[in-house]
Amino acid sequence: MADELVGILKKLSEAHGPPGFEEEVAEIIESELKGFVDEIRRDSLGNIIACKGSGEKSLMIAAHMDEIALIVKHIDDKGFIRFAKLGGIWDQLLVSQQVVIHGSKGRIRGVIGSKAVHVMKEDERKQLLTYDKMFIDVGARSADEVREMGIKVGDFITIDKKFLELAGGLVAGKAFDDRAGCTALIHAVKKAEPKCRVYAVFTIQEEVGLRGATVTGYAVKPTVGIAVDTTIAGDHPNMEAHEAPVRVGEGPVIMAADGRRESLSGGLIPNPKVKQWIIETAEKRRIPFQLEVLEGGTTDATAIQLSREGVPCGVIAVPTRYVHTFQEVLSLQDLERLAELLKGLMEEELPI
Numbered sequence: 001m002a003d004e005l006v007g008i009l010k011k012l013s014e015a016h017g018p019p020g021f022e023e024e025v026a027e028i029i030e031s032e033l034k035g036f037v038d039e040i041r042r043d044s045l046g047n048i049i050a051c052k053g054s055g056e057k058s059l060m061i062a063a064h065m066d067e068i069a070l071i072v073k074h075i076d077d078k079g080f081i082r083f084a085k086l087g088g089i090w091d092q093l094l095v096s097q098q099v100v101i102h103g104s105k106g107r108i109r110g111v112i113g114s115k116a117v118h119v120m121k122e123d124e125r126k127q128l129l130t131y132d133k134m135f136i137d138v139g140a141r142s143a144d145e146v147r148e149m150g151i152k153v154g155d156f157i158t159i160d161k162k163f164l165e166l167a168g169g170l171v172a173g174k175a176f177d178d179r180a181g182c183t184a185l186i187h188a189v190k191k192a193e194p195k196c197r198v199y200a201v202f203t204i205q206e207e208v209g210l211r212g213a214t215v216t217g218y219a220v221k222p223t224v225g226i227a228v229d230t231t232i233a234g235d236h237p238n239m240e241a242h243e244a245p246v247r248v249g250e251g252p253v254i255m256a257a258d259g260r261r262e263s264l265s266g267g268l269i270p271n272p273k274v275k276q277w278i279i280e281t282a283e284k285r286r287i288p289f290q291l292e293v294l295e296g297g298t299t300d301a302t303a304i305q306l307s308r309e310g311v312p313c314g315v316i317a318v319p320t321r322y323v324h325t326f327q328e329v330l331s332l333q334d335l336e337r338l339a340e341l342l343k344g345l346m347e348e349e350l351p352i
């Protein structure tokens with residue numbers, strides 16, 4: 001099982017799927033699911049809705065396909081490219097990354113340049129460099145050359161990063177948020193013998209405001225909704241346990257509440273029956289799990305719960321170190337257990 005999961009995760013992690021251009025990721029998911037579900041379609045925004053099983057009640061489980069990315073904002077006379085950010089990115093992480101620009105003539109490689117340390121003034125070295133001071137170098141000498149390469153304002157830019165296997169069953173790579181969720185959901189829906197109508201939904205544009213979940217929640221009209229995502233593991237230096245209590249390797253995380261820092265507004269307080277159902281399913285199948293209150297983030301479930309007259313929702317996540325960097329780290333065993341738990345939920349009677 002771990003081999004199968006790692007193969008899918010690697011493929012999905014190395015694929016490029018900025019918000020609004022999730023095509024490559026969608027194609028991988030469709031080819032993985034073909035023949036394993038009863039029905040699979042893409043809606044007009046690009047969300048994938050796969051259905052398996054039958055019955056009046058339905059369970060929607062959503063994972064998002066998009067990743068944090070950049071977009072071309074300006075090309076200067078010398079051929080350097082300025083960009084805007086798509087999703088929450090800490091600016092410092094961008095310096096010296098290799099990027100891929102998705103232009104009209106195919107993918108163009110570039111790097112995010114910066115001044116050499118030798119020529120920085122003392123105070124410059126201590127300052128944080130913000131993204132609006134950064135630029136991409138594709139090797140062109142003029143704006144015309146950049147245009148000839150097929151690059152224009154509005155083209156998507158993603159970070160290029162190879163998937164790595166570390167010691168102890170840990171893996172590193174980009175976009176585990178939320179290709180890890182996609183991987184677990186693919187695996188679960190393939191293997192499950194559903195008790196009700198199960199919708200495995202792979203959403204677009206989560207990182208810029210839960211947009212895919214908003215329309216698919218409405219379209220699917222599920223009895224119960226669940227989002228599968230990554231969450232912040234705090235088991236590394238410079239983190240106090242109370243800041244991010246969940247740990248890598250201790251099982252999937254069942255969300256007790258999430259939302260904005262200090263108020264938990266704009267997030268999800270899971271339906272108590274749904275939360276208890278997830279906990280009981282984990283216990284029944286002897287899957288270790290962790291409970292979390294996440295201050296400072298939310299998931300697709302927040303949008304699904306507010307569709308139509310409201311949908312009882314819950315969230316399950318993979319504990320992940322360094323979320324929203326381009327080098328996230330998670331445990332394959334956690335991912336395996338998450339897939340097991342999702343499959344379990346698909347095979348249990350709904351609590352509502």
Ligand SMILES: [Zn+2]
Binds near residue numbers: 207
């Ligand atoms: Zn995210």
